[in-house]
Amino acid sequence: xxxxxxxxxxxxxxxxxxxxxxxxxxxxxxxxxxxxxxxxxxxxxxxxxxxxxxxxxxxxxxxxxxxxxxxxxxxxxxxxxxxxxxxxxxxxxxxxxxxxxxxxxxxxxxxxxxxxxxxxxxxxxxxxxxxxxxxxxxxxxxxxxxxxxxxxxxxxxxxxxxxxxxxxxxxxxxxxxxxxxxxxxxxxxxxxxxxxxxxxxxxxxxxxxxxxxxxxxxxxxxxxxxxxxxxxxxxxxxxxxxxxxxxxxxxxxxxxxxxxxxxxxxxxxxxxxxxxxxxxxxxxxxxxxxxx
Numbered sequence: 001x002x003x004x005x006x007x008x009x010x011x012x013x014x015x016x017x018x019x020x021x022x023x024x025x026x027x028x029x030x031x032x033x034x035x036x037x038x039x040x041x042x043x044x045x046x047x048x049x050x051x052x053x054x055x056x057x058x059x060x061x062x063x064x065x066x067x068x069x070x071x072x073x074x075x076x077x078x079x080x081x082x083x084x085x086x087x088x089x090x091x092x093x094x095x096x097x098x099x100x101x102x103x104x105x106x107x108x109x110x111x112x113x114x115x116x117x118x119x120x121x122x123x124x125x126x127x128x129x130x131x132x133x134x135x136x137x138x139x140x141x142x143x144x145x146x147x148x149x150x151x152x153x154x155x156x157x158x159x160x161x162x163x164x165x166x167x168x169x170x171x172x173x174x175x176x177x178x179x180x181x182x183x184x185x186x187x188x189x190x191x192x193x194x195x196x197x198x199x200x201x202x203x204x205x206x207x208x209x210x211x212x213x214x215x216x217x218x219x220x221x222x223x224x225x226x227x228x229x230x231x232x233x234x235x236x237x238x239x240x241x242x243x244x245x246x247x248x249x250x251x252x253x254x255x256x257x258x259x260x261x262x263x264x265x266x267x268x269x270x271x272x273x274x275x276x277x278x279x280x281x282x283x284x285x286x287x288x289x290x291x292x
Contacts, residue, residue: 214256
């Protein structure tokens with residue numbers, strides 16, 4: 001009870017003293033989803049970053065919108081539910097300041113699904129394969145934790161293809177009776193050879209056939225935002241290629257750990273895996289709509 005009253009005191013006390021104009025989009029984000037902070041640009045104020053836990057998230061100035069700056073805050077699937085404090089660091093009239101915001105992470109209510117694949121794809125025993133998996137994971141993490149300060153995005157996101165969604169983000173994945181985590185993206189039905197397009201402008205940072213994700217393309221959209229396209233059968237782009245929204249990346253397939261042909265579409269924000277469709281909706285409805 002004391003913690004509850006302390007929380008209320010801090011909330012109202014900080015709100016009363018808060019000197020920044022900020023709009024919190026998604027005040028109650030679910031685990032595995034993102035929230036967006038929109039700041040009114042003020043003369044004499046330099047926004048720096050937002051701190052949540054041990055991580056700092058940059059505050060970006062939108063070159064196409066003179067009114068707002070923004071910070072995109074992702075919450076991991078494994079984030080503990082409950083009240084969270086976000087600290088905003090900024091300089092106002094040459095003085096360093098810090099303000100706090102409070103949000104509440106709620107349960108995404110994710111379901112479970114059972115999947116049956118080759119045993120070699122669930123618990124590979126080969127040391128060579130294990131080494132390959134470890135190397136591919138490390139390579140991907142280096143990419144996801146690299147924040148390109150430039151933004152390539154100037155229009156709303158689109159879907160990589162229009163098809164039936166066969167598996168949503170967040171479902172607990174039980175492979176051959178063994179829990180192996182959760183579904184880290186959205187699966188779209190796509191027979192082998194279906195064209196896959198870029199969800200937005202960006203730079204291709206990985207084109208590779210990987211053990212679990214099969215034929216993989218990763219696009220860096222700048223400012224810590226990445227989209228991923230898995231299980232592809234053919235590539236039409238190379239690493240380093242600058243792609244535009246709607247540009248063909250390649251063809252869908254059934255490579256990697258799959259039960260059949262489909263596209264696994266995923267997203268990362270500042271290294272954190274998030275629901276790609278919620279991220280797209282959040283950005284399109286609140287930030288990118290001004291860029292149409």
